[in-house]
Amino acid sequence: MKLITAVIKPIRLESICSELEKAGFSGVTATEVQGRGAQGGRTEYYRGQEFSVKFRTKIRLELLVAESDLERALDLIVSTAKTGEDGEIGDGKVWVSSLEQIIRVRTGETGEAAI
């Protein structure tokens, strides 16, 4: 059992979730976060005033998946998270960790049956 975490652009949230659902990945948890990527803080100018832009609002998605579904879910998330033709800076970062246990509260089911 794996946990996929994806930090994406808010504008892609609806597409990603609808693609996930069509592919059978109905469960998902979304959190509003503030993120900074490889470009780090930038200095911008507004009406002659200098100010630093450090964070941008992103959505952090979590997706519990069976190991056998991992690659399919990752491909779908990465391809749908992209904006523009070749992707743009800030389009997102995705990471995968391993889980030892999953439980569905209502039924007490555990393991892949609880996903």
Added chain:
Amino acid sequence: MKLITAVIKPIRLESICSELEKAGFSGVTATEVQGRGAQGGRTEYYRGQEFSVKFRTKIRLELLVAESDLERALDLIVSTAKTGEDGEIGDGKVWVSSLEQIIRVRTGETGEAAI
């Protein structure tokens, strides 16, 4: 050292946290999230208007525990997260991962002593 993550109904937050504290699990981190479970998006009707309900507000709890406390903490969370007699749809999902290190900032303590 384990990390328990539980996505629960907001209405159960207070009970769960007070039960955890009584059982000696005082430390906890809570985040407001938007979640969708196995039922996925549903179409609902309100005054003749169709609209799709995709996400519901949930609370994501994180709990660092020693391995020896894992089962006790899980049992407590799962039983207290249930609503109604036999639980209801949307009552929650719980998952467990393994941690390599924990540090208490103030003292620099590490490992189980830092939980």
Added chain:
Amino acid sequence: MKLITAVIKPIRLESICSELEKAGFSGVTATEVQGRGAQGGRTEYYRGQEFSVKFRTKIRLELLVAESDLERALDLIVSTAKTGEDGEIGDGKVWVSSLEQIIRVRTGETGEAAI
């Protein structure tokens, strides 16, 4: 590849992020959370009224790092998260888990190259 999660005092967010950036750790994800530590719930009095203080607003930072950068990033976070001379109660908790995969959405890069 490792994931560092640090729950810190909001007042230390700017210092920590600027120190991280100076040290070459430009990428970071921040979430506003509610936290309770080892001291648990306390009862406080305000104008004769008793009320319990359970949670405090904290910032949950996530940082993806290469294994070779782990200790340096941890030292920096722990030392900068401290308030006052010797640290204060509530200064923070930091934990580390292992990651199986990281992907940069724009380029499709994976592994440490995607951090």
